[in-house]
Amino acid sequence: MRIVFANSAWVSAAERLILRGGGWQSVRLRVRYGLIFHPAAGPVLIDTGYTPEALLGERRGRMLRLYSALLKPQLNVDEQVLPVLRRFGLSLDDIRAVVVTHFHADHISGLSLFRNARFIASDAAWARVKARSSRQNLRHGVFTELFPADFDARLDGISAKPRVAAHGDTPGGADLFGDGSVIAVDLPGHADGQFGLLFNGLDRPLLYAVDVQWLLSALIEKRTPGFPATLIAEDAAAIEPTSAMLRRFLAAGGEVMLCHDPAPTPYDLAPEAA
Numbered sequence: 676m677r678i679v680f681a682n683s684a685w686v687s688a689a690e691r692l693i694l695r696g697g698g699w700q701s702v703r704l705r706v707r708y709g710l711i712f713h714p715a716a717g718p719v720l721i722d723t724g725y726t727p728e729a730l731l732g733e734r735r736g737r738m739l740r741l742y743s744a745l746l747k748p749q750l751n752v753d754e755q756v757l758p759v760l761r762r763f764g765l766s767l768d769d770i771r772a773v774v775v776t777h778f779h780a781d782h783i784s785g786l787s788l789f790r791n792a793r794f795i796a797s798d799a800a801w802a803r804v805k806a807r808s809s810r811q812n813l814r815h816g817v818f819t820e821l822f823p824a825d826f827d828a829r830l831d832g833i834s835a836k837p838r839v840a841a842h843g844d845t846p847g848g849a850d851l852f853g854d855g856s857v858i859a860v861d862l863p864g865h866a867d868g869q870f871g872l873l874f875n876g877l878d879r880p881l882l883y884a885v886d887v888q889w890l891l892s893a894l895i896e897k898r899t900p901g902f903p904a905t906l907i908a909e910d911a912a913a914i915e916p917t918s919a920m921l922r923r924f925l926a927a928g929g930e931v932m933l934c935h936d937p938a939p940t941p942y943d944l945a946p947e948a949a
């Protein structure tokens with residue numbers, strides 16, 4: 676099964692905000708999303724990255740406008756979903772499933788582009804989004820205007836998927852396609868309902884751990900940032916135990932990838948030859 680990641684945008688942050696003991700200099704972070712080619716489910720997207728909908732869309736509320744003005748993500752035009760799918764001879768309508776790891780803007784921004792897709796996501800977290808007012812959702816970092824109007828009808832919740840048990844230092848979770856190839860692993864801490872994806876069938880098992888940390892060095896060197904990062908976390912106390920689980924997986928020979936770490940990985944798309 677082929678797995679690729681693209682970089683939808685660049686976002687800058689002072690290192691000390693995302694790495695305990697870091698400096699004031701700014702770090703240029705990626706905003707990755709993934710594309711897997713599953714033998715039965717076909718091309719499946721993992722999140723959407725930032726798309727113009729979150730940064731320029733007419734439907735944006737006042738808070739989403741403010742958020743993008745503060746964060747100033749720079750869209751990476753060449754690696755937006757449409758041109759990336761084109762590189763593989765695909766169109767937006769060929770995507771029949773999008774895995775949504777959590778509901779932050781840089782993961783759901785482009786969901787409305789995919790008219791034929793079901794959304795594989797945490798139905799428990801979605802139930803909480805529906806139960807909250809839009810102001811309460813903002814406090815959880817969820818901009819509800821980014822969800823397609825029929826998100827609920829197209830939701831394919833992970834709670835109904837068969838469970839795979841943990842073995843040794845390999846975590847268990849929900850078997851998304853019923854063949855053990857992609858396991859949704861709960862990653863509490865950063866956002867309500869966040870899960871990562873474990874690809875077990877590779878020579879070296881890969882866990883895409885999304886936003887457990889912004890930087891791999893924060894994970895590996897146990898440098899989880901303190902305030903104000905803890906303020907925006909859904910459950911700050913859960914970040915360390917989740918990070919420790921990832922360190923055990925690494926120590927046992929696994930590979931961990933994050934959404935925002937700036938260093939290129941073997942799974943990142945090579946820049947297209949001009």
Ligand SMILES: [Zn+2]
Binds near residue numbers: 777779865866886
């Ligand atoms: Zn996030």
